Amino acid sequence: MQILKESSMMAFNKTVEKGPKWVIDTLKNKGLTGRGGAGFPTGTKWEMVFNEKETEKYVVCNADEGEPGTFKDRMIIEKNPKTLIEGIMIACHVITAKKAFIYLRGEYECLKENLQKTIDEVNTSDIEIQIFQGAGAYVCGDETAILRSIEGYRGHPSLKPPFPTVQGLFEKPTIINNVETLTNVPLALMMDDWDPKLKLFSLSGKVKHPGVYELKEGTPLSKLIKLGDGEPKAIHFGCFGGCLAYEQFKDIPLTPEEVLKADCFLGSCAVIVTDKKTSIIDVATNIAKFYEFESCGKCTPCREGTMRVLAILENIAMGQANSADIDTLLELAIVIRDTSFCGLGQTATNHVINAIKYFREEFEERLCKSE
């Protein structure tokens, strides 16, 4: 795997020697983009923070991998923490930040000890790298919510602009990057044959061989499914990315653009397989429960809406709904998508909208028989 290669501080040393501009240009030329889901060009983000006049700046590594079905960052922290720390050090050096935070999700506490050991071993510079442990909140994967959480507030997302690159942690310019992105930085800087298209896919659900697979962006979905050995009815791209009907889309190339054409988001490249024996309504109800629980409560459409979506889905699942309920559910799902404050709410009902689009018969079969 490319992501498990090591640079052994060569990239950091070269950064010190060649300076920030070289790093920014190289990352731009090599085409490194964010691996947390949004896919923003890393070099451009760093340049924005670099150009800010402020003297106090921060680097935050987003290790709050909360998206269900995603576990690639856990693998990196377990197997290649050295390169991750080097990536963080390079980011700090480029923007002259004296302090970096690794926001490690509460569920990954077991990785903390080894990660701290690696920091102590690798970080010989005067940069301070602090592991900041989360305490269980999905919304803290949002970059603005992470910042509020570190600052000691409820982890609510905040309005952009100002973007964190201008006003981030403690209102200072801040680089926030995902674990996979930062680990790729030293590799992109040092390896001549580094490939920006190689990405990590987390495959789980009803497959014989779940796990992290490194594939070229654009690989057909069916190839990933073959590697995992499954017979899917539907595919969910995590919880937020929505679902699609496998038979119809099995040859879809796994790129953000192609997946978007099927009204889904590839995001952090989580692929969850639902087999033919499982009802899509039951999976939808399960995901709705997740969102009802994880909605942070800041905005009304998400707080109240996710609760109502769950209630209607439970009614359908129990065979107590009529056909008007499906239309109400769809309308509600669209309103939540269009009016929620942050990415959590805006994507919380993708899976419902798509499930109705691709599997409407299944919903209709479950309707109240006496109608």
Add this chain to the structure above:
Amino acid sequence: MDKKEGEELLPKLLQEQENNGWISERALKAISKQINIPISRVYGVATFYSHLHLKKQGQYIIEICNSPSCYLNGSMDIIKVIEKELKIKSGETTVDGKFSLHIGSCIGCCDKAPAMLINKKVYGNLTKGKILEVLKECRS
């Protein structure tokens, strides 16, 4: 570098949770005083996160994942086994103060589904037999 105001709040709450297994009203007040942050904000943060408990917890905090990957691999059956064995539902603690049960969100162990955490330690590829064995181990 000097610590900023607020930066110490969540780490202190987590420390209290780890030391005592839960966070009492007294502890909240003490933390508020110690780092000079109003009790309302301390309470707000403490109630925001699912790993911070303001009710006394059992010696072993069981957190079962019920997100899609685990759900598709039978997490509901696992939950039923534990509920029956411990005679408690999610959010409750056994009378003897040994176990607390929480059904929660994805713990990032989708490749070992169904999975759970007991006091933050991962137990994956769960079966009925495996669970009963783990619970027995905790009891002894």
